[in-house]
Amino acid sequence: MTSASTSHRESFLVPSQLDGVGEVLARFERLRSAQINDTLWVEGQTALMEGFSNAVRHAHRDLSPPPPVAIELSRTSVELRIQIDDHGPGYDMEEAWRQLDREQASSDYDPLEREAHWGLVLLRQLQRQRGWQITYQRRREQGYRLSISHRIDPLPSQAPSGAGSGG
Template identity: 40%
Template sequence: MTILKQSTYETQTDPQALQGVLSWFDEFHALPIPQEDWLQCQLALIEGFTNAVRHAHKGLPPETPIAITITITHDYLDMKIWDHGPGFDFQAMLDHKLETTNADSEGGRGLRIMYRVADIVQYERMADERNCLHIRKSYSSPQA
């Protein structure tokens, strides 16, 4: 698979840092990604980053880094968001959110949104004691 672009962004644990994350993500908009898929990936990125700040890093110092890697190919957009939180049972939480939330729910929709827009949504503890949220979205139509 040919990689069209790959980039990593690191920021502090701060909800205001989302603006910088989105500005960085805008750099990928010029690549041959269908608009609807790009918007869905942007939404998944917002939800993933926000969850890392609000939940994974709750109670951690603001300088605790969150790293994001985006890889673009002709067929998919792949993103990985690394946090330093204690981790959790992702599958159990996802199952719970799929059962208890809907489009009208006040909160707790982030995992549900990621699950609905992506082909792969995984969360695992890494050997370096970070957690990695992996999201992959295949394009609705392959790009040349």
């Protein structure tokens, strides 16, 4: 049985403008829990900011007026999840990652020469090296959904239950 304190979910719309970042971060902060370690938390914030800024700068770039970005944030006792819905034409993220993998496998690859698409690199690193689940799929309605999630591992306890010197 889970208690109400072990889960939180928020769905909201943010104007498609980069200055909406403050609101997005403030709402994400409401999910904070002692159960989530600092590294996982920062990775989640980073992925959220990248997804939101991509919706504003790329997906909604040619839409006038740009529709709001729909965001759903949730935390349970076992998972942290971010969903960002945009109204753009989308792109093939899996193919973009395959191309990135080919570039990085090249013997003459120099990451410092990369001029664009750093968010793609970042999300790929979170997926490959940090265990984040990331998908970008067409919605039934117009647009696409970026889903980003990670399992929440229990934090090691400071001391076994009943142990300690009292005091």
